[in-house]
Amino acid sequence: MESTESLTAxxxxxxxxxxxxxxxQAEGVRRWDLGASCSSDTSVQVDRGEAKQMxxxxxxxxxxxxWNDDGLVGITSTSxxxxxxxxxxxxxxxxxxxxxxxxxxxxxxxxxxAPLPELEQPLSTPLSILTLLDxxxxxxxxxxxxxxxxxxxPYNGLxxxxxxxxxxxxxxxxxxxxxxxxxxxxxxRAEEAGRKPRSSGAVRLxxxxxxxxxxxxxxxxxxxxxxxxxxxxxxxxxxxxxxxPEAFLDLIGAFSSLFNAxxxxxxxxxxxxxxxxxxxxxxxxxLHDNGLxxxxxxxxxxDGEGTPTCRLSLLEGGVLRHFLHSEATARAFGVSPxxxxxxxxKVSVGPDWFEIGPTPGSGGGAPGLDRFAAxxxxxxxxxxxxxxxxxxxxxxxxxxxxxxxxxxxWLVQDGVxxxxxxxxxxxxxxxxxxxxxxxxxxxxxxxxxxxxxxWVEGLSITGDx
Amino acid sequence: xxxxxxTGTLATTExxxxxxxxxxxxxxxxxxxxxxxxxxxxxxxxxxxxxxxDHLGLLAEQDSITxxxxxxxxxxxxxxxxxxxxxxxxxxxxxxxxxxxALEQALGMLGLVLPVQAGGGFDGLPELRDFAxxxxxxxxxxxxxxxxxxxxxxxxxxxxxxxQHLQVRRGSYxxxxxxxxxxxxxxxxxxxxxxxxSVGLNVxxxxxxxxxxxxxxxGTSDSPDDLRRWDAEAAAVDVCSSAGTMLYAxxxxxxxxxxxxxxxxxxxxxxxxxxxxxxxxxxxxxxTPFAEMxxxxxxxxxxxxxxxxxxxxxxGSMSMDDEGMEPQRTVLxxxxxxxxxxxxxxxxxxxxxxxxxxxxxxxxxxxAASRMRNTFIAAGPHTPEELIASVDRGLYCKSMGGxxxxxxxxxxxxVEEGYLIENGTLTKPVKGATxxxxxxxxxxxxxxxxxxxxxxAGFCGSVSGSIFVTVxxxxxxxxxxxxxxx
Numbered sequence: 001m002e003s004t005e006s007l008t009a010x011x012x013x014x015x016x017x018x019x020x021x022x023x024x025q026a027e028g029v030r031r032w033d034l035g036a037s038c039s040s041d042t043s044v045q046v047d048r049g050e051a052k053q054m055x056x057x058x059x060x061x062x063x064x065x066x067w068n069d070d071g072l073v074g075i076t077s078t079s080x081x082x083x084x085x086x087x088x089x090x091x092x093x094x095x096x097x098x099x100x101x102x103x104x105x106x107x108x109x110x111x112x113x114a115p116l117p118e119l120e121q122p123l124s125t126p127l128s129i130l131t132l133l134d135x136x137x138x139x140x141x142x143x144x145x146x147x148x149x150x151x152x153x154p155y156n157g158l159x160x161x162x163x164x165x166x167x168x169x170x171x172x173x174x175x176x177x178x179x180x181x182x183x184x185x186x187x188x189r190a191e192e193a194g195r196k197p198r199s200s201g202a203v204r205l206x207x208x209x210x211x212x213x214x215x216x217x218x219x220x221x222x223x224x225x226x227x228x229x230x231x232x233x234x235x236x237x238x239x240x241x242x243x244x245p246e247a248f249l250d251l252i253g254a255f256s257s258l259f260n261a262x263x264x265x266x267x268x269x270x271x272x273x274x275x276x277x278x279x280x281x282x283x284x285x286x287l288h289d290n291g292l293x294x295x296x297x298x299x300x301x302x303d304g305e306g307t308p309t310c311r312l313s314l315l316e317g318g319v320l321r322h323f324l325h326s327e328a329t330a331r332a333f334g335v336s337p338x339x340x341x342x343x344x345x346k347v348s349v350g351p352d353w354f355e356i357g358p359t360p361g362s363g364g365g366a367p368g369l370d371r372f373a374a375x376x377x378x379x380x381x382x383x384x385x386x387x388x389x390x391x392x393x394x395x396x397x398x399x400x401x402x403x404x405x406x407x408x409x410w411l412v413q414d415g416v417x418x419x420x421x422x423x424x425x426x427x428x429x430x431x432x433x434x435x436x437x438x439x440x441x442x443x444x445x446x447x448x449x450x451x452x453x454x455w456v457e458g459l460s461i462t463g464d465x
Numbered sequence: 466x467x468x469x470x471x472t473g474t475l476a477t478t479e480x481x482x483x484x485x486x487x488x489x490x491x492x493x494x495x496x497x498x499x500x501x502x503x504x505x506x507x508x509x510x511x512x513x514x515x516x517x518x519d520h521l522g523l524l525a526e527q528d529s530i531t532x533x534x535x536x537x538x539x540x541x542x543x544x545x546x547x548x549x550x551x552x553x554x555x556x557x558x559x560x561x562x563x564x565x566x567a568l569e570q571a572l573g574m575l576g577l578v579l580p581v582q583a584g585g586g587f588d589g590l591p592e593l594r595d596f597a598x599x600x601x602x603x604x605x606x607x608x609x610x611x612x613x614x615x616x617x618x619x620x621x622x623x624x625x626x627x628x629q630h631l632q633v634r635r636g637s638y639x640x641x642x643x644x645x646x647x648x649x650x651x652x653x654x655x656x657x658x659x660x661x662x663s664v665g666l667n668v669x670x671x672x673x674x675x676x677x678x679x680x681x682x683x684g685t686s687d688s689p690d691d692l693r694r695w696d697a698e699a700a701a702v703d704v705c706s707s708a709g710t711m712l713y714a715x716x717x718x719x720x721x722x723x724x725x726x727x728x729x730x731x732x733x734x735x736x737x738x739x740x741x742x743x744x745x746x747x748x749x750x751x752x753t754p755f756a757e758m759x760x761x762x763x764x765x766x767x768x769x770x771x772x773x774x775x776x777x778x779x780x781g782s783m784s785m786d787d788e789g790m791e792p793q794r795t796v797l798x799x800x801x802x803x804x805x806x807x808x809x810x811x812x813x814x815x816x817x818x819x820x821x822x823x824x825x826x827x828x829x830x831x832x833a834a835s836r837m838r839n840t841f842i843a844a845g846p847h848t849p850e851e852l853i854a855s856v857d858r859g860l861y862c863k864s865m866g867g868x869x870x871x872x873x874x875x876x877x878x879x880v881e882e883g884y885l886i887e888n889g890t891l892t893k894p895v896k897g898a899t900x901x902x903x904x905x906x907x908x909x910x911x912x913x914x915x916x917x918x919x920x921x922a923g924f925c926g927s928v929s930g931s932i933f934v935t936v937x938x939x940x941x942x943x944x945x946x947x948x949x950x951x
Contacts, residue, residue, distance in 0.1 A: 047749065054574035056554040056567075057830060061538075079538035079557040088537070096533040099614055103529055129574055154750040154872050189752060189872050196903070197873040236719050266526065267633045268669055268678075346524065346532035394867035394879040395899050399633075399669050400676040402716075404899040404949050406877045422875060424899050424949025426719070462719035462949040 010164045011038055013176050017168050019083065023090050024066070024170070031067035032090075033108060033169035035304050035343040036060075036081075042126065043159035044133045046140050048152060051133055062086070063343050065106075066093040072100025075345045096345065106347055109327040109337050112173035112306035117292055119301055124160075124180045124208025132158045132209060136184075139214050143188055146222035149229055153221075155187035155201065160209045167306040167343075175306045181298045182209040186221040190229055198231065198419070200224035200388070200408060205297040205447055224387065227410070231419035234411050234463030239384040240437070241425065241459045242371045245444040245451035247386045247407070249354055252287070253448060254396040254403070255429045259289070259314045259322075261329035262349035268399045270430065271320065273333070281318035281433035284362035288313050289324060289340070291352030295445040299353070304343030309352060312338050317359045318433075324349050354449035358439055365438025369455055372415045382413035384461055386425060401428045423463040432456055487515055487646035487656055488597060495561050496648040497590055499568050503545055504586035504650050506577040510546040511568070512649040512810070514787060515539075515559065516829040518642065519604060525617040525636040528625075533610065540829035543567045547575040549815050553832040590654040596784035597644065600658040604642045606689035607662070613638055616692055620666050623701030629709055633669035635680075638662070638692060641933075647789035655789040661780065661933050662691040663922060666700050670708045677711040677896070679704055679864075679881060684780045684922030686933065691778075707864060707882050714894035717883060717950035723859035724900065724943050725852045725886065729921035730865050732936035734943075735770060735842050736925070737868040737876040738904045739763075743772075743797050744823075744835040745812025746928055752872045754905045758803050764908035766801040767845055774822060774838035780922035781838035781934040788824035788833050795821045797840075801909075809835040827930025834929040841937030845914025849940040852913050854889040860898060860948055861886050874904040877949075899949035907946060915940035 016036060024032050038060040045052040063077040064086070074097025076089040127135075136158040144150055160182040167175040187201030202220035206212045243251065255270075258280070263269035271280075281287075290311040291299050302308055305327050313321045325333065326341030326349050342348040358364030370376060377383040386409045395405040404426040410417035440453040485491060496513055503511030517539045524532035541564055542555045552574030554567040569579050608616065620636035628634070641661045648654050667680035681704050685691045726734055747753035755763055764770075774783050774792025785791050788810050796804045808816070809824030812835045824833035853861060861884040868878025880898035884891045920937035 051550050052749070053832065054550075054552045055832070056552075056570045056574070058554075058556045058558065058567075059830070060557050074533060075535075077534070077536035077538075079540060081557075092535045092537070095610065096535055099530050099533045099610060101529060101531045104531070130576075152751045154752045187872060199872045344532065345534045390871065391867075391869045391877045391879070391899075394869065394877070397678060399678045402897050404879070404897050404951075406875070406899065406901050406949070422901055422903070422947065424719075424877075424901055424947075426716075426897060426899070426949055426951045460719060460951040462947065464721060464947045 010178065011036055011166055011176070013166050013168060013174055017174065019086060021170070023087055027090055027094065029066045029090065029094060031170050032065060033167070034062055034064045035165070035167050036062040037163060037165040039161055039163035041159060041161045042129045042132065043157055044129060044136050045157050046133070046136050049137060049141065054129055054133065056129070062089065064089045064093050065343065066090065066097055068094060068097040071105055072097045072102065073106055073345070074098070074100055101346070104328055106328045107331070108169050108171055108173065109305040109307040111308060111337055112167070112169060114308055116175065116301045116308050119292070119299055120294060121179060122207050123178060124210065126160050126162060127209045132160065135209070135214060139184070139186060139218050142218045143186055143221055147190060147226050149190040149192045150188045150225060151191060153186055153188045156185060158184050158209065167302060167304070169306065173306050175302045177301050179298055180208055182206050182212055184212045184214060184217050186217055188221055188225040190225050192229060198225065198228040200228055203447055207297060228408060228419040231421045233421045233465035234423050234461060235465040236462050237381065238458045239381055239461050240377050241384045241386055241456050242440065243386045243454045243456065244388065245453065246446050247389050248356065248454045249446060249448045249451050250389050250392060251403070252354060252356065253351065254392045255398055256351045257398045259324055259351070260349050261323035261325045261333060264323060265329055265332060270399070270401050275320050278320050279318050280320045281315055282365065282436045283318045284358050284365045285315055285318045285433070285436060286357055286359040287315035288355040289351045289353065290355050293353055293355065293450065295450065296353040303339045303341045305337065305341045305347065307337040307339040307341060309339040317362060324351060354451065356449065356451040357443050365436065366455065367438070369438050369440040371412055371440060371453070372417070374415045376412065376415070382411050385410045385412055385417065401430050403427060403429065420463065423461055426460045426462065432459070487517060487644050488595070492646060493590055495564065498583065499564055500648060500650040501583035501587040502579050503568055503572060505580050505584040506572050508545045508547055508572060508575070508577060510650055512544045512647065512788065513564070514542040514829055515646040516541070517644045518828065521640045523613055523617055523638040525621050527634055528618065528621060530614045530618065541567065542829040542832065543571050544832055545571040545575060546814065547577065550575055551811060555830045587650050590648055591652050594655040597656045597658040603658060603660045603689050607640055608692050613692060616695065616697065620697040620701060623697050624666060624668055624705060627701050628668055628670065628705035630670045630672040630712060631668050632671040635667040636665070638664045645787065647787065649789065653789040655785050657784050659686065659783060660689060661686050662688070664692055664695050666704045668704055668708045670712045672712060675712050677708050679708045679711060682922065684933070685778045686780055686782050688778050710894045711882055711896055714896040717860065717895035717898040717948060719950040720948060721945050722948050723856045724862055724946055724948070725856060725859065726862045726938070726941050726943065727864070728915070728917050728939050729919045730923065730936060731862060731941065732841055732921065732938035733865050733868050733878055733923070734900070735938060736837065736840055736936045737870045737878055738902065738907055739770070740772070740837050740840050741870050741927070742874060742904055743806050744837070745806050745808045745816045745818050746834050748806060748816045748818070749812065754874055755803055759805060761803060762801045763803045764798050764801040765911050767914055768798060768801055768908070768911050769796070769843040770798040770841070771796055771843060772807055772837050772840040776839050776920065779839045779920055779935045783838070786822045786824045787826045790820055790822040790824065792822035792838060807835045807837065809833050825929060825932050827932055831929040834927070836927060836929060836932055837925060837934050839920060839935040839937065841918060841920060842914060842939065842941060844916050844918040844939045847913050847915045849915045849917055852915055852940050852942045853886055853891060855913065855942065856886045857888060859886040861891055870904070875901065876904060877901040897950050901947050901949055907943060910944040910946070911941050912944050913942040
C-alpha cells in the first residue's frame with residue numbers, strides 16, 4: 001500500500017523574501033530578518049507485533065524579527081504562512097518592538113553572508129510508512145526473542161523526516177538547508193519471576209530510514225537490558241565511578257551554561273567573563289563543540305542568525321578557552337559569533353555536539369584503565385559504572401553546580417559487574433571536573449557527541465542496601 | 466508561493482487565507498465530507514481536531530523587560546481508527562484540500578482508500594455543543610502588553626525590596642489562548658476556548674561560594690484577570706524567604722528516612738509515583754503494575770486520590786477534553802483501594818476502561834492520550850504538626866522541584882527546599898535531596914494525611930506533549946523512602 005508514502009518538504013526562499021520585503025515596505029519596516037522551516041514526518045510505533053500508532057505530520061513555522069524606527073527589536077512566530085498570516089506576524093513584531101530591550105539590541109550577524117561549511121548530508125527518499133512498520137515489527141520481534149525475560153518493548157519508534165530551513169535578512173543574507181533524517185529507538189522491559197522489572201534501550205540515527213543500523217540497535221538494547229536483570233542494592237557511600245560516554249555527555253550538556261556566554265552575561269553561569277584562561281578541569285581534559293563532526297547526523301550548517309556552524313575549543317588542557325556566542329554576546333565580549341544562536345526576542349545560545357577526550361600530548365590521565373580488571377577500584381567497595389542518568393531536568397542545579405541524579409548502572413567488584421537496583425549519584429560539577437582520573441577505551445560516537453568512558457574519583461552514591 | 470512541495474501536497478497551500486474562527490458555521494460543510502469519506506473508506510471512527518492558538522511570553526530580568534515573544538498559529542490533527550489500530554496526521558493547512566490530503570494519508574496508514582463518492586456510515590454532525598459561546602471576549606480581556614510588562618516589573622522590583630544577596634531577579638509570564646473544534650464520526654461536535662495564564666518569580670542568590678536558585682510559579686485557567694489579581698508582594702516575600710534560608714543550607718545526608726511532604730506542589734509525588742501508572746496509555750504498554758488490580762488495595766488505607774477537570778480556575782480544568790467529552794470527577798483510589806483508570810478514546814478501545822474525559826494533547830500536532838487533569842490526595846484527619854511530631858529523624862520537604870517516572874515504575878523527584886526533622890521538630894535547612902522509589906512500594910507507606918489540601922499549577926510532559934495540570938495534596942507522611950544526597 002504505497003498511498004501513505006511520505007511527502008518531501010521544501011521552502012522557496014526567494015519568493016518568501018519578496019513577499020516579506022513587500023509587506024515590510026508597505027508597513028514602513030526597513031530592517032527585518034526571519035527564520036523559517038517546514039518539515040514532513042512519518043513515524044510508527046508497535047506493540048507486540050501489532051501497529052500501535054502510525055503518525056504523519058506536515059509542519060511549517062516562521063519567526064519574524066523587525067527593528068523599529070528607534071532601533072528596538074520585536075518578534076512574532078507563526079505557523080500561518082498565508083499573506084494574512086505574514087502581515088499579522090509583521091504587525092505583531094512591530095508592536096512587540098515597542099518593548100524591545102534597550103540595554104541589548106541584537107543586530108544582524110556579521111557572518112550571515114560568510115561562506116558555509118560543506119556538509120556531507122545525503123538526501124534520502126522517504127520509505128512508505130508500511131515499510132517502516134515492517135522494519136520496526138521485525139526489530140521488536142528480534143529484541144523480544146533475545147531473552148525470555150524481555151516481555152515488551154514499551155517505548156519504541158521508527159521515524160523519518162524531510163525538512164527545509166532558511167534564514168533571510170533585509171540586507172540580502174539568504175541561507176537554506178535541506179535535510180533528511182531518520183531515527184530508531186528501542187527500550188525494552190524485562191521481568192523475571194519474583195523480581196522487579198528492569199528496562200534499558202538504544203537509539204540510532206541516520207540520514208534515511210534505509211540506512212539505520214537496526215541490527216546494532218537491537219543488539220545494544222538487548223545487551224543493556226539483559227545486563228540489568230541480575231541486580232542487587234548498593235550500600236550508600238563514596239565510590240570511584242566510570243561514566244559511559246552517553247552519561248558523561250548528558251552531564252556535561254546539563255552544565256553547558258559553564259561555556260555559554262548568554263548565561264555568563266545573565267549571571268546564571270558558574271563562569272564569569274574573567275573565567276577564560278582559568279583551570280576548570282584536570283589538565284588532560286579536552287572539550288570541543290563541533291556541530292560539523294561527520295558523525296553528527298542532521299548537523300545544522302548555520303545557526304538561527306545565519307552564522308556558520310564551526311568547531312570551537314571550550315576546554316584545552318582543562319583550561320577554559322572560549323564561550324559559545326550569539327551575535328549580541330559576541331559583540332559584548334568583543335569576539336566573533338560562533339554559530340550557536342537561536343532566533344528570538346532574547347537570542348538563546350546553546351551547544352551543538354560535544355567532542356570529549358584527552359588533550360593531545362597530555363598523557364590523558366591514568367593509563368590503562370579497565371573497569372573489568374581485577375582490583376580496578378583499588379578497594380573492597382568496587383567501581384560504580386554509570387550507564388545512563390535520569391531526570392536531568394529536575395536533579396541538576398546548573399547555576400549552583402550541584403547535581404543529584406538517579407542512574408542505571410553496575411557495581412563492578414573483582415571485575416564482575418552486577419546491576420544496581422536503584423541509586424542516585426550526587427556531586428558538584430566543578431569538583432567532578434577536577435576529580436577525573438582518566439579515560440578508558442576509544443571515544444564512542446553517540447547522538448549527543450563523541451566521548452570515551454570517563455573515570456571520576458569519589459562521588460556520593462545513595463543506595464538502599 | 467512559500468512552500469512548494471516537489472511531490473504530493475504539503476501543509477501550507479499557496480497564499481491560502483488565514484483559517485476562519487472555529488465558531489464559523491462554514492466549518493460544518495468542510496468537516497462532514499471528511500467524516501463521511503473516512504467512514505466510507507472503512508474506518509471505524511474518524512476524528513478531526515482543529516485548533517487556533519495565540520501565545521504571549523514575557524520575561525523581565527532585574528528591572529528591564531528582556532523578551533516579548535508573541536506567537537499564533539493554527540492546525541489540525543486527524544485520527545482514524547480501525548479496530549485497535551489508528552493512524553494520525555497533523556497539518557498546519559486548514560484548507561479543505563489540505564485536510565482531505567491529511568485524511569487520505571491517515572487512511573492509507575490503515576490500508577484504506579478514500580472513495581470518490583462517500584457512501585453510508587455517517588449521518589451528519591449534530592448541533593454544535595458550543596462551550597466557547599461565553600468565552601469569546603477572553604483574549605481581549607487579558608492584560609495588554611503594557612499592563613503585563615508593568616506587572617512583571619513590579620514583581621522583580623518587589624524581589625529587590627525583599628531579597629538579600631540576589632544576583633539574578635527574574636519574572637516571567639505566559640498567556641496561552643486556544644480555540645478548539647472537535648468533530649468525529651460518532652456524533653461528537655463541540656467547540657471550546659481555553660485560557661491559561663501563569664506568572665513566576667525566580668532568583669539566584671549568591672554569597673561567596675554559597676548559591677541558591679529558587680522559584681515559584683502560579684497558574685490559573687479561564688481567568689482573564691489572573692495577572693491583575695496576582696499578589697506580587699506576597700510572591701516576592703515567599704521566594705526571597707526561601708532563597709535566604711536555602712543560601713546557607715548544607716547538603717542533605719543520604720539514606721532511608723521518613724519524610725513529610727508539604728501540601729500544594731508536594732502532590733507531585735502522587736502524580737509521578739502513581740498517577741501516570743493509572744493512565745490507560747500505561748495499561749496499553751504493559752508498564753503499570755496496577756493493570757489488573759481494580760478493586761484491590763494498592764495504597765495505605767488512609768489514602769484517597771482523585772483526578773478531575775472541574776475545579777474552577779484550576780490549571781487542569783476544562784469544559785471538555787480534547788476529544789469533545791466533558792470532564793468528570795474520577796476517584797482513582799478510595800481508602801487504599803484502586804477504583805479506576807483515566808481513559809481516553811483509544812484507551813477505551815484498547816483496554817476496555819470507559820472514557821473519563823481525560824483525552825488531552827498539547828496541540829493539534831499530538832494525538833490525544835489519557836492524561837491527568839487536577840490530581841490530588843484527599844484531605845485526612847491530622848494537622849501538619851501531628852505529622853512532623855510523629856517523626857524522630859527524617860526530612861521535611863517544603864518545596865518540590867520536578868520529577869519523572871520510568872517504564873518500570875521507578876520514580877524520582879527533586880526537593881527544592883528541605884528541612885531536617887529531629888525529635889518531632891523542624892531544625893536546619895538542607896539542599897540537594899532527590900527522592901527515589903518504586904510506585905508499588907511507596908504507596909502503602911503514605912500513612913498519614915493532614916487536613917490542609919491545596920492545589921498547585923504545573924506542566925506535565927508525556928506522550929501527547931506538555932499539558933497544563935494541577936497537582937495537590939495535604940501534608941502527607943511517607944514512612945520511609947530513599948533520599949539521595951551526599
